[in-house]
Amino acid sequence: MSEKVIVIYSGGMDSFTVLNKALEDGKTPLALSFDYGQRHKKELDYAARVCAELNxxxxxxxxxxxxxxxGGSALTDDIDVPEGHYEEPSMKTTVVPNRNMILLSMAVGYAVSENATKVYYGAHSGDHAIYPDCRPEFVRKMNDVCAIANYEAVEIVTPYLEVSKTAILTDGLRMGLDYGKTWTCYNGREKACGQCGACQERLEAFRDNHQTDPLDYE
Incomplete structure (x- = not known):
């Protein structure tokens, strides 16, 4: 039987690629999604459909x-989602305090209970400027803690930690993935806004790969 792993799966393009990367690596993934009150909760519907399709x-x-x-994040509170690229300081309003430490801690607990050895999540270099809990030093420290927090050591795996969203998409396209099955926009409306940092970075990745994003935009 292949190695069992937990994949933190938001329903976005990064975690979608990570989920399929785990499959390509011969792992048996258990997908874990979190409803933390995010305004773009429709990403969870995308996650559920993909997992049902892949069994x-x-x-x-x-x-x-x-x-x-x-509180205090534009993703969870009544604060306007800023427009612009992730490199812009205004995007700091999308930080949910301590989010990834909270999610990883629960995922590690789930891993221990399921006899899984690893937890995968989709941090990448494009997140480093704004999100402290996506930076390499955070991942290293979390790995140190997760090695001793339980009787069983659990490894945090970040396949794309040092590369851009463009490179993630490149790898996903190599795997033949359909990104119409993912949701990225921070505004959970019927169509993606195309203006928030998440949308802009996604569209940039498609342009860099000379591809057209299959999502509909306002």
Missing amino acids: IPHKIVDISAINSLV
Whole structure:
């Protein structure tokens, strides 16, 4: 039987690629998604459809109660989602305090209970400017903690930590993935806005790969 791993799966293009990367690597993934009160909750619907199609066990866990503790983000509070690229300081309003440490901690607990050896998540270099919990030093420290936090060591795996979203898309296209099955926009409306940092970075990745994004935009 192949090695069992947990994949933190938001339904976005990065985690979609990571999920398929785990499959390509011969792993048996268990997908874990979180409802943390994000305004773009429709990403969870995309995640559920993909997991059903691939016959991958999938849990969606409601942790929205944490917003009484970790507010102040444009993704969860009544704050306008900023427009512009991730390199711009305004995008700091999309930071959810301590989000990845919280999600990784729960995913590691799930891994231990399922006898899984690794937790995969989709941090990449494009996130480094704005999100401290996507930076290499954070991943290294989390790995140190997860090696000793339980009787069983669990490894945090970030296949794309040092590369851009453009490179992630390149690898996904190599695997023949359909990115119409993913949702990226921080505004959870019917169509993607095309203006927020998440949309702009996604569209840039498609342009760099000389491809057309299959999503509809406003």
